[in-house]
Amino acid sequence: MITSIKLKNFRGFKDFAVSDLKPVTLLAGRNICGKTSLLEAVYILCNYLKPSFFVRINKNRGNTVIHNSSFIWDYLFNSSEADEKTFCIQLTENADIIHELTVTKRLNTSSPVDLAPDGSPAANNVIDALDYAYYQKTQDGLLVKDQGSYLLQRGGIIRNSQASSGSVLRSRSAELLSADYEIYDLAVRLGQIELKGQKEKLIDCVNIIDSDIEDLILIMDECKTPEIFAKYKNHKLIPVSMAGHGLKQLLKIALSFLDDKVEVLLIDEIERGFHYSVFPDLWKALTKLAAEFNKQLIASTHSADCIENFYQTFSSEEIAKLFKYVRLERDENGDLVPTAYNSEEFISSLDYKFEVR
Secondary structure, three states: OEEEEEEEEEEEEEEEEEEEOOEEEEEEEEOOOOOHHHHHHHHHHHHHHOOOOOHHHHHHHHOOOOOOOOOHHHHHEOOOHHHHHHEEEEEOOOOOOEEEEEEEEEEOOOOOOOOOOOOOOOOOOOOEEEEEEEEEEEOOOOEEEEEEEEEEEEEEEEEEEEEEEEOOOOOEEEEEEEOOOHHHHHHHHHHHHHHHOOOOHHHHHHOOOOOOOOEEEEEEOOOOOOOEEEOOOOOOOOEHOOHHHHHHHHHHOOOHHHOOOOOOEEEOOOOOOOOOOHHHHHHHHHHHHHHHOEEEEEEOOOHHHHHHHHHOOOOOOHHHHHHEEEEEEEOOOEEEEEEEOHHEEEEEEEEOOOOOO
């Protein structure tokens, strides 16, 4: 489990740290206070080996331009000054293993970069480049070191690892929940869950939204395009893509929790699509899945109902064990800082109707 996050010069964060994260960590705060950026930072470090993360975080923000570095990665840096184009993301896992990623904007992209197996320069189609250094370490010393580059080319983005050492230890596997209904990914996951005999758990989750659904069925049309259908108790079949946003959102969340490869689930505005009345059952289901499958949930919200229903659903002892609440805000200098509530502060604030968002 990720227990702490540190950021330096990443997006709106100059020097930021938050610790003592729990299986469920909820982020709140005003608009443009860094909630989405904090989720993106966790996603980037956990997926640094896959340069597709650049496309994912931009797509989630509505940007589909992939050949313009000013959109792809320039805005990941806090400063617009060329000599300050470096950011650092650090995660602590189980209060023991530290994962650190430092990314630097290359000032001169015209110099050759070895891409071919024989070491020959092949940088003539490189539009822009970032250099990275990844470290995995404990208090006893360095475990893994990996250095390389992210190269923006006309055909996309590739990662070029130039030097690595130490044992190969896997970082946490994190997923940033997509804003889109990506049917192919969902279909694959539904098939995997069927094979593992876990569909009943999935149906229990979607019943939070619609108790009349008795099954989810994968059907291929004549164009070999998969579609997930909800089968109702009256035997009627309805494509989930035609259902409300809440059902699609819950299906994506549940499928991610049941995916063995996903260890940390990151959700921006977790309340989207849900009526306030479903939050008690939703929180019960998500915390149960997190505990059963050893998952961690880090999510942002603007919703008082979402926050208060967590407080009303669990005992103070359960909140202390399961839950961390962090409000992001700006200090007198305009820097983003966390206000982290322990369980007693969180419960007391809601008891006295204090505004915590």
